[in-house]
Amino acid sequence: MAKDPYTVLGVHKSADQDTIRKAYRALAKQHHPDRNPGDNSAEDKFKAASAAFEIIGDKDKRARYDRGEIDADGNERAFAGRSYGSGPGAGGDGFRAGAYGQPGGGQSRTYRSTGGGGFEDISDIFSEMFGGAAARGSASQQGRDVRYRMEVDFLEAARGNRKRVTMPDGRTLDINIPEGLRDGQSLRLRGQGEPGMNGGEPGDVYVDISVKPHRFFRLEGDTVTLEVPVTLSEAVLGGKITIPTVHGEVSIAVPRGASSGTALRLRGKGLKNAKTGTHGDQIARLRIVLPDKPDEALEEFARTWDGDREDDPRSRLKL
Incomplete structure (x- = not known):
């Protein structure tokens, strides 16, 4: 702190x-x-x-x-951006950390800010320290670029959304979160940075995105993977089950005799690729789960059924 x-x-x-x-x-x-x-x-x-x-x-x-x-860091539980638009999980955290200054045509440096009116004062100091010659010559200077980090939910980034955030100088900006946004990508808001000097163009705002991990979706490139629990009877007999995707719930067919690890591919249910405009797939990986409590009938069946088995499920593990 x-x-x-x-x-x-x-x-x-x-x-x-x-x-x-x-x-x-x-x-x-x-x-x-x-x-x-x-x-x-x-x-x-x-x-x-x-x-x-x-x-x-x-x-x-x-x-x-x-x-x-x-x-002393300016942290408050109420310091948050307000999200609106499509998709659940739209409540955002707003801007979290630093600002980076970059005078037009100059060197980029990293400076931390936690909000408020300090950017205007820092600009004044820079003007006094470095802008005298430009001011005397009435040369225009582009405004400084400002950089922030913003945290968004996994589904918010996957589905796309619009997010209203409060800037450190008090302005509110509506940020368009494109569908399929990835962790580490940046959004550029042209002309929303610090004002220019002597008629210069304003700088830009760059928003570096941090995507929160999801509690059960995992991302591998454009492919979303999901571990799907199934009962023993569903695995043995097969049947229809409903599972979530980043685009909503869908019904899938569990094949008869499915094992833990069986992977079912749902085409086009992954994340959108910004370059190709196409969607990846979702992989539903089955995992057989047994009842939490002991089941005498199931145990008796297992003893009888296992006695008739001839194949060894671990035969491939022999060296």
């Missing part, structure tokens, strides 16, 4: 907003990575100051922190 933001910025808890802002600007200028190349300690202090200012540099967040509603 981050340190107390008042301690990080070196201000008293009764300090006014102007004092907090001045303290932050001084620390940010002193420890900025571009002024201290290769100095990890300075970069850590810069990140800590930025994170602290994100909390107490905003009046509302400062009040909530003082009341104990959020911690």
Whole structure:
């Protein structure tokens, strides 16, 4: 957990907003990575100051922190994006972590942010530190790109959805989650980054996607695999059963004499491939389950039936 933001910025808890802002600007200028190349300690202090200012540099967040509603990292159980659209599991977690700054035509660096109004202030500092020549020459400069991480549910990514999220600067954006989105992919929101200088174009927002694992679906490329429990009678006699897919429930036929490990392929029930536009398959892998409680009739049948068997199920294991 981050340190107390008042301690990080070196201000008293009764300090006014102007004092907090001045303290932050001084620390940010002193420890900025571009002024201290290769100095990890300075970069850590810069990140800590930025994170602290994100909390107490905003009046509302400062009040909530003082009341104990959020911690020094800005974590609060209510900090979430609101999802809407098709598909269950649409409740999202919103933006979770850092922002990355990238001046137009410049070097990309990584900086952490937990929300609030600090991006505007960091831009002001960059303008003072690096933008003097451009300002004097009235040269336009593209706004900085901003990067976030966002966590989405497995089904939300598989089916596609629209997600409304709150940006650290207070704006709300509607993000289109395309069907078949994968863990580690990024979404680009053109023109939604920081504003440009001297008439320059705004930067972009890049959203790095983290997909939550599902409790029983597993993904292998475009193929979804599912372990399907079946009873002993279903395996011996066969029959129709209903199972879930990422697109909804379907009915499948269990073949007579099925064994644990029998794989049934459901074509087109996997994830959409963005390049080809086609869907992968779903593999339903059967697993025979016995009753939880002892069954005397079943045990008696097994003793009688096993005595008539001639084949050895482990014959292939012999060396």
